[in-house]
Amino acid sequence: MIAETVCSAASAAGLGIAVVAAYRKRFLSAARIAAYALVPIGLVMTGVVGWLSDTAFSPTAWAGFGLLGVAxxxxxxxxxxxxxxxxxxxxxxAARGGRTEAVAPTASAPSLGAGAGPAARPAGPPRSSGSADDFSDIEAILKKHGI
Structure with missing residues (x-):
């Protein structure tokens, strides 16, 4: 009963402040204050405040909250x-079983095409065609970023 009275008084005070704000031509602010002021009375009308006050003063509910905290x-x-x-x-x-290799040991190796292994790599640097400087700036940027 006390909780409902307090919520009703808070709503009435909030609506009074909203009226004062509207009188001062601050309509957006007045509407926002009125919205906040209507929340407590809405909670009282839905029964949430009664449920919360019953829960707050119930030793069984506090024991339940304590058990939830322990869990x-x-x-x-x-x-x-x-x-x-x-x-x-x-x-x-898995560690005791002696498995030391990765799930996919070649997952980080670069893809060289179908069936290409480490022996399929070219021995020397890649040959450049007639236009050697076409991609040199892009290669420099990629090397700078470690790609």
Whole structure:
């Protein structure tokens, strides 16, 4: 009952401030203040304030919030220990199994075409055709950025 009275008083005060703002020709500001002022009375009319006040003064609800906090701490604590130990259980099993190579060891190697391996690379620098300086500036930029 007290919460509903406080919300109603806050709404009335907000609407009074909105009227003063509208009187001073600040209509946009007055409309915004009126919107904020109508929220508490809307919450009272929907029953949210009654539910919140019943929850706030209920020892059972506070015990429930405490249990939720303990559960969250347990989740966070186990997560921190798991990170400190070196990953998930599956990652540790894979490490104990002796697998040391990557899943796709050639994934970072450049693609040279179908069936081309390390032996298929040309031995010398690439030959340039008649127009040697066409792409030299682009090559310089790519080399500068390590590409």
């Amino acid at each position: 969250w701490l347990l989740f966070a604590g186990t997560r921190a220990v798991e990170r400190r130990r070196g990953g998930t259980r599956a990652e540790r099993r």
